[in-house]
Amino acid sequence: MAVEITVYDVSENVRDRLAENAADRSQSLDDYLRQELERLAMTPSVKSLVEEVRRRKEASGASVSTSEILAARDADRA
Known part of the structure; x- marks a missing residue:
């Protein structure tokens, strides 16, 4: 079952960099963050x-x- 995670107090610079990383992979920010969280959880x-x-x-x-x-x-x- 999927759950929602909310992260507060992320600076605009960090958000912008994450969005750039997502765009570099032709992904939405949500998809990019989900993939990175899954990778982090498995490490x-x-x-x-x-x-x-x-x-x-x-x-x-x-x-x-x-x-x-x-x-x-x-x-x-x-």
Whole structure:
């Protein structure tokens, strides 16, 4: 079920830029904003990405020391 979202206190400059972006894609402002909101909603947060990396690291049981990381970095630079 679709719902309405209202955003207050958006500056004219921001509104105008969003309208330009929509026009560049041959979209109405409503369609452009809907698409951008859907994209934003589907993008994982930094927090969830970090949690996923930690979960995978713990599940793998792998461990790499700081000195090993720095040695690999330095080897790539040589």
